[in-house]
Amino acid sequence: MKDVLLVKYGEIAIRGKNRYIVENRLIKTIIRKLKKIGEYWVTKEQGRFVIESLGENMDFDEVIPQVITVLGVVAVCPGVRTEDQCIENLRSVALEHIKTQYPNGGIKYKVDTKRSDKRYPLHSREVSADIGGYILHNMENVTVDVHNYDVKLMVELRNSAYIYSKVIKGYGGLPVGSSGKATVLMSGGIDSPVAAFLTAKRGAEIDAVYFDSPPYTSERAKQKVKDLAERLSDFTCGIKLYVVPFTDVQLEIYNRIQAEKMTIVLKRAMVKCAEKIAEKNGSMALVMGDSIGQVASQTLESINAIDSAAKDLPILRPLCGNDKQEIIDIARKIGTYDISIRPYEDCCTIFVAKHPETKPKRRIIENVEKRIENLDELIEKAVNDTQVFNINIDED
Amino acid sequence: MIYFDNASTTNISEKVYSVVCDEMKNCFANPSSLHKLGFESERKITEAREKIASALKVNASEVYFTSGGTEANNTAILGAAESRKRYGKRVITMQTQHPSVEESFKILEERGFEVITLDVDKKGYVDIGQLEDALNDDTILVSIMSVNNEIGTMQKIEEIAAAVKRKDPKILFHTDNVQGFGKHRINAKNIDLMSISAHKIHALKGTGALIIKNGVRIESLIHGGEQQRGIRPGTENLHGIIAMGTASEECFANIEENALNVKGVKTKLLEIKDRLEGVSVNGDEEEGSPYILSLSFEGIRGEVLLHALENEDIFVSTGSACSSRNKKKKSVIDYLDSSKREGTVRFSFCADNTAQEAEKCVDVLERLVGELRKYQRR
Numbered sequence: 001m002k003d004v005l006l007v008k009y010g011e012i013a014i015r016g017k018n019r020y021i022v023e024n025r026l027i028k029t030i031i032r033k034l035k036k037i038g039e040y041w042v043t044k045e046q047g048r049f050v051i052e053s054l055g056e057n058m059d060f061d062e063v064i065p066q067v068i069t070v071l072g073v074v075a076v077c078p079g080v081r082t083e084d085q086c087i088e089n090l091r092s093v094a095l096e097h098i099k100t101q102y103p104n105g106g107i108k109y110k111v112d113t114k115r116s117d118k119r120y121p122l123h124s125r126e127v128s129a130d131i132g133g134y135i136l137h138n139m140e141n142v143t144v145d146v147h148n149y150d151v152k153l154m155v156e157l158r159n160s161a162y163i164y165s166k167v168i169k170g171y172g173g174l175p176v177g178s179s180g181k182a183t184v185l186m187s188g189g190i191d192s193p194v195a196a197f198l199t200a201k202r203g204a205e206i207d208a209v210y211f212d213s214p215p216y217t218s219e220r221a222k223q224k225v226k227d228l229a230e231r232l233s234d235f236t237c238g239i240k241l242y243v244v245p246f247t248d249v250q251l252e253i254y255n256r257i258q259a260e261k262m263t264i265v266l267k268r269a270m271v272k273c274a275e276k277i278a279e280k281n282g283s284m285a286l287v288m289g290d291s292i293g294q295v296a297s298q299t300l301e302s303i304n305a306i307d308s309a310a311k312d313l314p315i316l317r318p319l320c321g322n323d324k325q326e327i328i329d330i331a332r333k334i335g336t337y338d339i340s341i342r343p344y345e346d347c348c349t350i351f352v353a354k355h356p357e358t359k360p361k362r363r364i365i366e367n368v369e370k371r372i373e374n375l376d377e378l379i380e381k382a383v384n385d386t387q388v389f390n391i392n393i394d395e396d
Numbered sequence: 397m398i399y400f401d402n403a404s405t406t407n408i409s410e411k412v413y414s415v416v417c418d419e420m421k422n423c424f425a426n427p428s429s430l431h432k433l434g435f436e437s438e439r440k441i442t443e444a445r446e447k448i449a450s451a452l453k454v455n456a457s458e459v460y461f462t463s464g465g466t467e468a469n470n471t472a473i474l475g476a477a478e479s480r481k482r483y484g485k486r487v488i489t490m491q492t493q494h495p496s497v498e499e500s501f502k503i504l505e506e507r508g509f510e511v512i513t514l515d516v517d518k519k520g521y522v523d524i525g526q527l528e529d530a531l532n533d534d535t536i537l538v539s540i541m542s543v544n545n546e547i548g549t550m551q552k553i554e555e556i557a558a559a560v561k562r563k564d565p566k567i568l569f570h571t572d573n574v575q576g577f578g579k580h581r582i583n584a585k586n587i588d589l590m591s592i593s594a595h596k597i598h599a600l601k602g603t604g605a606l607i608i609k610n611g612v613r614i615e616s617l618i619h620g621g622e623q624q625r626g627i628r629p630g631t632e633n634l635h636g637i638i639a640m641g642t643a644s645e646e647c648f649a650n651i652e653e654n655a656l657n658v659k660g661v662k663t664k665l666l667e668i669k670d671r672l673e674g675v676s677v678n679g680d681e682e683e684g685s686p687y688i689l690s691l692s693f694e695g696i697r698g699e700v701l702l703h704a705l706e707n708e709d710i711f712v713s714t715g716s717a718c719s720s721r722n723k724k725k726k727s728v729i730d731y732l733d734s735s736k737r738e739g740t741v742r743f744s745f746c747a748d749n750t751a752q753e754a755e756k757c758v759d760v761l762e763r764l765v766g767e768l769r770k771y772q773r774r
Contacts (some may be wrong), residue, residue, distance in 0.1 A: 215703030215768075251771065259774040350697065350773050 001082045001093055003058035006162060007049035007067060010074040010172065014175045026072045026175040028215045029237055032394060033066045036284065046116060046158050050081065064168060069234050071201050072175035078156070079164025087122060090161055091134040094153060097163050098135055098142075102151065105141030109151040109165075116158050127155060134169040174203030176236050181205040182316065183278035184287035185270055186241075188224040191289030193232060193336040194327050198318040199287045200236045207281050208239055210233075220342075227339045228281050229391045235334070238393030246270075249378045250351055256371045259353035263297045264360050265369050266351065268309035269379060274385045275310050286315045291322050296356040305362040311330055398753045402596070403545055403688055403744030408639075409598035415458055415642045416600070416635050427632050428623060437634055444641025448592075451648035452577075452585050454607055460628050461637050464604035465574040466496040467617075468591035471606050471628070472570045473500040476537050476589060477509055480568060484534035490514040490522045492549075492728045493497045493541055497572055501539075510534070519680040519690030520549030524559055531563040533547050538567060542582060543575035546728035546742055548688030552578065556739030557586035557726060568612060574604075578647030579655065579687050588612045592635065598746070599643035603636030654747040660687035661745050664754035671762045678729060678740065689743045692729070692736035695769045701741055704764045710757055 009026060027042050027049060034040040039054040040063070051063065060078045060098045067076050082093045098109070111132040113124040122130070131153070132144055156162040184196040186208040210225045226241060233239045249269050257265050274286050290298045298307070307315055319327055331337035369375065399407070408416075419440065425433035427441050440454070449456040462468045477487055487509050488500045505511045512530045514522045522540060531538075538560050542553045553571055560569045570589035574580060578597035584590060584607065593604040608614060608627065621629030647654070666689070669675050674694030693701065698714040705712055727735045743757075 215700050215707060218699070218703055254771055350700070350771050353771070354773060 001080050001096075002052055003060075004079060004081045004162065005051040005058065005060065005063055005067065006077040006079055006156075006164060007051060007073055008075045008167075009049070009072055015381075022175060025178050026070070029070050029072075030067055032237060033070060034063065037062055037066060038068060045160075048079045048158075050162075052081070056169075068168060068170045070175070071171055071173045071203070071235055072178075073170035074172050075167050075169050077164040077167050079154075079162055079166075079294055081160045081162050082161050083115055083159045085117075085120065085157060087127065087130055090155065090163070091131055093161075094131045094155065094163050095135050095138055095272050097165065098151075098153060099139060101165055102142075105139060107143035107151045108143050108149050109135070109153055110146040110149040111135075111153045111155060113155040114157065116156075120157055127157070131155060137236070171235070173201035174202055174312070176203060177205045178205030180284045180373070181207065181282055182285045182287050183207045183209060183274055183275050183281065183283040185289075186210050186225060186228065187289075188221050188228065188340060188342075189289070190331050190337060190340040191291060191294075191327055192288075193228045193340065194330045194334070195287050195289040195316075195318050196232055197235060197330070197334050199316060200232070204285075206232065206287075207278070207283065208234045208241055209241065209242045209244060209270075209277055209310065211270055211273070212243050213247045213250050214245075216250070224339060224342055226389065228336055228392065229389075231334070231336050231339060233392040239391045240281070240393065241389040241391055242386050243389065244273050244277075244382050246273075246382055249273075249382055251377075252372055252374070252378055258366060260357040261360060261365060261368055262351060262353055263356050264302055264305050264365050267297055267306045268365070268369065269375065270329060271306060271315065271384055272379050273307040275313055276379070277386065278313055283313065286310060286313050288315055289319055289326065290317045291319045291324070294324065296358045299358050300348060301359040301361070302357075304363045305360040308362055308366065398749075398757055400743040400745060400749065400753075400757065401711045401713050402746040402749075403742065404713055405601065406593045406598045406746050407748075408600070409643060409646060411646055412599050412639045412642050416639050419638050420492070420635055423634070423638075427634060428621075440636050441632055441634065444637045444644075447641040447645045448605060451644050452582075452584055452590070452592075452607060455610055458607050458610055460606045460608055460624050461632055461640075462603055462604045462606055462628055463633070464595070465494070465572070465591050465593035466604075468574075468593070468604050468606040469494065469496040469572055470500050470610075471614070471617050472591055473497060473537070473539055473591040474503060474617060476568045476570065476612075477504050477507075477628075478615040479613050480536040481509075483566070484536040486510045486512060486530075486532060486535040487513060487515065487537040487539075488512045488527065488530050488535060489539050490541070491516045491731045492520055492544055492546070493539070494545055494572055494574070497539060497541065514540075516549075518731060518732055519684075520544055520547050520678075520728070521680070522551060522556070524552070524556060527556065528559055528563065529568065531560065533564075535564070535567050537570065539570040539572070541572040543573070543580065543685045543688070544679065544728060545575045545688070547690040547732070548575075548685035548744075549679045550576070550683065550685050550692075554583050554586070561586045575685065578644060579651070580685065581651065584609075589614070594640035594643060597643045597647045599639035600636045603633050603640050605640070650747065655686055656744040657747050658749065660751050661749045661754045662686050662689050662743075662750045665689055665743060665757060667755075668761050669756045671758060672765055675765075676736065678736065687745050688742075689745075691730070691741055691742070692733075692742070693739040693765055695772050696739040696765060698738060698740045700768060701739075701764065704768060705741075705757075705760065708760045708764070710760060714740060 011027050031347040041052050080097055113127040114123045151165050153165045182199050182204040186192045196206050208229055229239045229241045253265050425437045427437040445459045446456045449459050501511050539554050540551055543550050557569045560567050568588045572591045574593045577592035588609045590607040595601040616627045621628045676692050678690035702714055729740050
């Protein structure tokens with residue numbers, strides 16, 4: 001009998017011929033994260049992964065947080081494996097498991113059995129009834145309730161038998177990198193890190209671009225973005241952060257463009273920069289944190305006027321339908337919120353008009369933008385002077 | 397590098413550095429240990445205490461080391477109010493105090509004390525008449541800061557202390573002298589409690605002291621040992637205290653000379669007023685501390701100017717470092733003229749600064765402010 005962590009990974013299981021590629025990627029990610037904390041062994045077992053320690057005991061408190069943040073993992077279940085599947089052995093292993101997990105009893109439970117080995121002499125129901133009865137007779141202060149149970153003791157009969165009673169939910173999604181790469185435009189705010197997370201959750205590898213405008217933005221604002229990237233890298237297994245020196249572009253826009261159109265032209269310039277970087281790093285899309293109508297530059301008219309700045313890549317806006325509170329809830333859950341609300345706001349308010357246009361016309365904006373004759377050069381220069389930070393990217 | 401942020405903190409002086417390095421190697425024992433190594437440490441602390449006491453012309457037994465100015469202020473205000481609460485409920489403070497004083501009074505208010513906050517005028521002075529009116533039979537504590545950390549206004553602290561004692565010698569008088577210590581002499585005769593800090597005078601962070609006049613009893617905030625007569629228990633910060641003693645000796649030995657020197661720096665820097673339109677001085681231009689110069693630039697955001705100066709290797713601040721991370725909090729400037737808040741930058745000096753540095757700073761300021769003023773919110 002050995003402690004194991006069962007890993008469930010729903011959606012991948014239905015992916016036809018690509019399945020093993022995606023599975024292997026997921027295993028690789030899990031192994032990479034576990035390497036940091038000790039020696040573990042990961043095996044495939046019919047639509048599940050099984051993690052066991054190479055050492056004596058498994059410290060679930062240490063292992064679970066590492067595995068649960070791996071995107072693609074639907075849930076993990078701490079439990080035990082036993083090779084001997086005879087009913088007498090299953091009974092005693094199950095009893096011991098329940099006794100360790102709920103030492104004081106006080107639970108209503110049921111037993112559920114899955115039997116993938118149909119040659120097993122007993123039916124699933126018979127196994128459940130047998131084990132359920134055995135526990136009831138050998139443990140105090142527990143009751144069976146198959147409808148209103150607190151604990152569902154799972155008995156899975158595969159190549160070995162697995163017994164567990166707790167299911168800890170993960171984030172789901174697809175393993176990072178199984179869907180190609182995307183480049184996210186990241187400020188220090190609440191929204192863009194969440195947009196990055198949601199994109200990563202669907203399997204995209206993530207690079208981030210931050211626009212640095214000293215003296216209007218500070219070192220601390222830059223550090224905030226690095227910290228956000230660091231947090232996100234827990235999910236993405238590393239993140240590449242591009243810091244673009246943007247002051248010159250910003251000042252030129254201020255000089256040439258009327259106030260109410262400034263933000264749209266500025267965002268277009270950011271998109272242009274990001275697209276150049278994205279093309280170099282092999283991204284398939286750009287990602288922005290816009291939520292429709294949240295601010296002037298996020299109305300559909302504004303989004304429309306900004307979008308054409310990207311020549312070749314689509315711009316994904318995974319938060320377009322989310323309310324602020326919903327975004328905040330996700331940010332809290334993934335641990336970016338507390339970083340985002342640090343008070344080092346950039347001082348870019350100078351570049352935000354008091355009365356920005358809320359319904360810009362794309363054609364007009366495109367024309368107005370032409371007033372900055374050297375825009376392409378300025379952008380080219382900003383991209384060339386961009387600093388790259390590898391945040392938690394493994395060497396291999 | 398031009399470092400004009402000495403009111404936030406100062407560098408470590410050569411002397412302090414060498415003394416502390418030596419002592420870190422040679423002297424480490426717990427000052428409370430009974431063996432001779434412990435006695436040696438205790439002796440070093442006694443020496444430091446005597447240096448500080450003689451500089452301030454107080455008794456060595458009146459110096460209680462703390463972790464810094466903030467702890468000294470908290471201990472003084474909360475401790476004094478607690479120990480005197482059966483004699484009355486009125487406590488008096490003023491606008492523009494350091495957050496560690498302001499917050500302590502907020503706690504007193506929550507505990508049911510009657511907190512009177514004296515107004516300041518356009519230059520940041522309290523009105524002694526208003527203070528005298530506020531003193532009644534129920535008053536137990538008055539706290540007035542000596543030198544304002546953001547604008548350098550120096551209260552007539554001896555006069556104020558005397559006024560309080562004239563009303564009733566039993567009213568405790570506290571002054572936050574963190575920005576005055578080692579820079580301006582102060583007669584402690586009528587002062588019951590005085591907060592000072594080490595890192596503003598080229599010693600180490602994490603050390604400060606509260607001067608508690610002999611005979612004044614306050615409740616301690618920290619419990620657990622007999623060190624410093626139980627007022628501030630805990631193993632003393634030996635090397636911090638040695639550094640504070642050394643720095644204090646050094647500063648007070650040169651106090652007039654240093655003040656003259658920084659006065660020259662400040663005067664030079666004030667030339668920016670002739671070079672640029674829309675520059676004004678906060679506080680008292682003539683009588684304020686020569687160590688602090690607060691300037692407001694029209695049409696500029698202080699933080700942007702700060703970062704622009706940083707790019708030129710000139711380091712300043714936009715106000716108190718203790719509140720710079722909280723934008724909603726009222727700053728000192730808000731009490732004087734809130735329209736100036738956005739464009740305010742504090743230059744604060746030490747004896748190492750030179751007029752040449754100030755001259756260079758004026759040139760850079762003239763250029764940067766000119767450039768930055770082109771970009772205003774519209």
